[in-house]
Amino acid sequence: MSSFIESAAALMSNAARQLDVVAHNVANVTTPGYKRRIAFHSVLSNTGTLSQEAPEVAEVRSMVQGKIVKTDNPLDLAIDGEGFLQVRCGDDLLYTRQGQFAQTVEGLLVTPQGYILQQAGGGDLRAEDGATFAPDGTLMVDGRTLGRAALVRPSDSAMLEDAGESFFRIAGGATWDEVTDATVRGGMVEASNVDLGQEMTQTMLTLRQAENGARLVQLYDDLMGRAVTAFGQGGGR
Incomplete structure (x- = not known):
């Protein structure tokens, strides 16, 4: 059962870090020469090589030239x-x-x-x-x-x-x-190379990731509730 909580914690922690990155990018959309931050989790996710249990999200900078x-x-x-x-x-x-x-x-x-x-x-x-x-x-x-x-x-x-x-x-x-x-x-x-469309897309993906983590917590809670109920009924016979 602990794997549910570990996976949920990793998903929600990664989501919070990615939202911080997005917020920083949006705050610097008008900063000349600013280079967009990319959560490393997003880079690895595109290759399918990152497990949900990854405890940290690193960052890289996009060096694409701005307008x-x-x-x-x-x-x-x-x-x-x-x-x-x-x-x-x-x-x-x-x-x-x-x-x-x-x-x-x-x-x-x-x-x-x-x-x-x-x-x-x-x-x-x-x-x-x-x-x-x-x-x-x-x-x-x-x-x-x-x-x-x-x-x-x-x-x-x-x-x-x-x-x-x-x-x-x-x-x-x-x-x-x-x-x-x-x-x-x-x-x-x-100009900054931040694209608000990209940041909006990343925000939506990140919110879905957080929702998945919340669903795992809810599932764990439901399973624990059923287990407690089952053991309670069995103990009363």
């Missing part, structure tokens, strides 16, 4: 192709496809979170009034080159670690390679 949209800010950046922009958060380097940048009074290009855009070869990239980006990421003003935005990709994408919102860091031992086959589009940003 590139025009903005009114010439310092915004969108990557058309593979790769990430490199930004500095204190002493830490993070990687992102969120291309929203504003120029500080010191000329630094910062994200809404205050992270500073880095240039190829290292160091903060500084802009001047009227600067724009060329397709290779070079920042120019009046024909002068101010620097080039660092555009990189991990040597092993499995080493990417979530750093919140649209940002990533790399695990120890991984390295970054410079990207030369992507195009940087100034005055544009990459």
